[in-house]
Amino acid sequence: MLRFYFISLVILFSSISYAQEQDMIVTGGVVVDGDTIPLIQLREVSIYSWKKLSASEERKLTKLMKNVKIVYPYARLAGIKLEEYKDTLILAPDDRTRRQIMKRVEDELDAEYGQELRDLTVTQGKILIKLVDRETGESTYDLVADLRGEFRAIFYQTFARIFGLNMKIKYDPEGEDREIENIVRMIESGQL
Numbered sequence: 001m002l003r004f005y006f007i008s009l010v011i012l013f014s015s016i017s018y019a020q021e022q023d024m025i026v027t028g029g030v031v032v033d034g035d036t037i038p039l040i041q042l043r044e045v046s047i048y049s050w051k052k053l054s055a056s057e058e059r060k061l062t063k064l065m066k067n068v069k070i071v072y073p074y075a076r077l078a079g080i081k082l083e084e085y086k087d088t089l090i091l092a093p094d095d096r097t098r099r100q101i102m103k104r105v106e107d108e109l110d111a112e113y114g115q116e117l118r119d120l121t122v123t124q125g126k127i128l129i130k131l132v133d134r135e136t137g138e139s140t141y142d143l144v145a146d147l148r149g150e151f152r153a154i155f156y157q158t159f160a161r162i163f164g165l166n167m168k169i170k171y172d173p174e175g176e177d178r179e180i181e182n183i184v185r186m187i188e189s190g191q192l
Helices: 002-022 055-091 095-118 122-136 140-148 150-162 178-188
Strands: 028-032 035-039
Touching (some): 055 178, 095 140, 122 140, 140 150
Antiparallel strands (some): 028 035
16 A cells, blocks of 8 residues: 555656656546545556567567567458458449459459568468468458358469468467567557
8 A cells, every 4th residue: 555655656756757857737636535646547558578588589579579570461461451341342232343443443452552561471471371360350261252152262262271371260369479479569559
């Protein structure tokens, strides 16, 4: 309890000195046993820690961070574009029109991002597949099957398997993909 009061006093005196520099800061407060204690909302702070790493594990983690930073914007874009076109696809009168819309969207995205995506490494592609599942809630196989048809999904899955990828893989933030999840959260909070 003494520690709480000490922290409250530090916050109070720091806000008083700040108030003197900036004219005034108005904060809420709470009365405890006749004493008014300032009530200040602090932003959430996440602390990420990895176990003590060997040199090779540290290199792997650094490489993973680099790869996630490269592909995460594409995964975010996939989630944003899917939400953007969801309404359009729902309003499409039939499957043929829906496929034409998706073909047009695919061509636009290929023209804009195709070469960048082709330049990704196999490892970056594997991470991208997982992050697309994270952003959309569906595996890339299911997305392709829903949007472009089952035949095309089977074709892409077969092609992906040649390179050791699996479009049906699910994102597991609590298990296998814990490090990727921590890196993504660091990116989203601006820490990386």
